Amino acid sequence: MRIHNVLPAAALSDAGREYRASEPDVPLRCCLRKSLPDEPVWLFRYSPASGKGPYAEVGPVFTHVECPDAPALDRLPVELLNNPRILRSYNAAGQIHDGAVVSPGSFDRAIEELFNDPSIESVQVRSLSHGCFLFAVTRA
Numbered sequence: 001m002r003i004h005n006v007l008p009a010a011a012l013s014d015a016g017r018e019y020r021a022s023e024p025d026v027p028l029r030c031c032l033r034k035s036l037p038d039e040p041v042w043l044f045r046y047s048p049a050s051g052k053g054p055y056a057e058v059g060p061v062f063t064h065v066e067c068p069d070a071p072a073l074d075r076l077p078v079e080l081l082n083n084p085r086i087l088r089s090y091n092a093a094g095q096i097h098d099g100a101v102v103s104p105g106s107f108d109r110a111i112e113e114l115f116n117d118p119s120i121e122s123v124q125v126r127s128l129s130h131g132c133f134l135f136a137v138t139r140a
Contacts, residue, residue, distance in 0.1 A: 052094025
């Protein structure tokens with residue numbers, strides 16, 4: 001499995017962007033961790049690549065104004081998995097296939113179960129409370 005769809009703040013356009021002066025504990029897409037107090041962030045609207053056509057979704061994502069860290073893309077970011085999450089799986093055509101609400105401690109197992117279906121190409125991981133897209137997992 002590989003983590004993808006990580007975006008640096010500079011890669012997102014100004015359309016739909018909102019500056020937040022210092023909002024602690026929001027999930028940051030640029031470095032896959034939660035924000036600290038006094039870290040300025042951008043709030044964007046974003047549509048992940050895995051859902052296509054009627055399955056394309058737009059939702060909020062947070063990034064640093066200037067990101068100091070690069071995420072590890074070969075493992076699940078533990079800091080962002082300490083809350084219940086929504087998993088949505090997609091096939092190669094971008095159609096939603098299956099989903100799950102998972103509790104902390106069951107992410108690896110739930111993702112492995114989704115990938116047991118050979119038609120699954122990617123799994124989106126989202127916030128349960130606000131639907132924020134956090135990251136996607138693809139086959140290695």
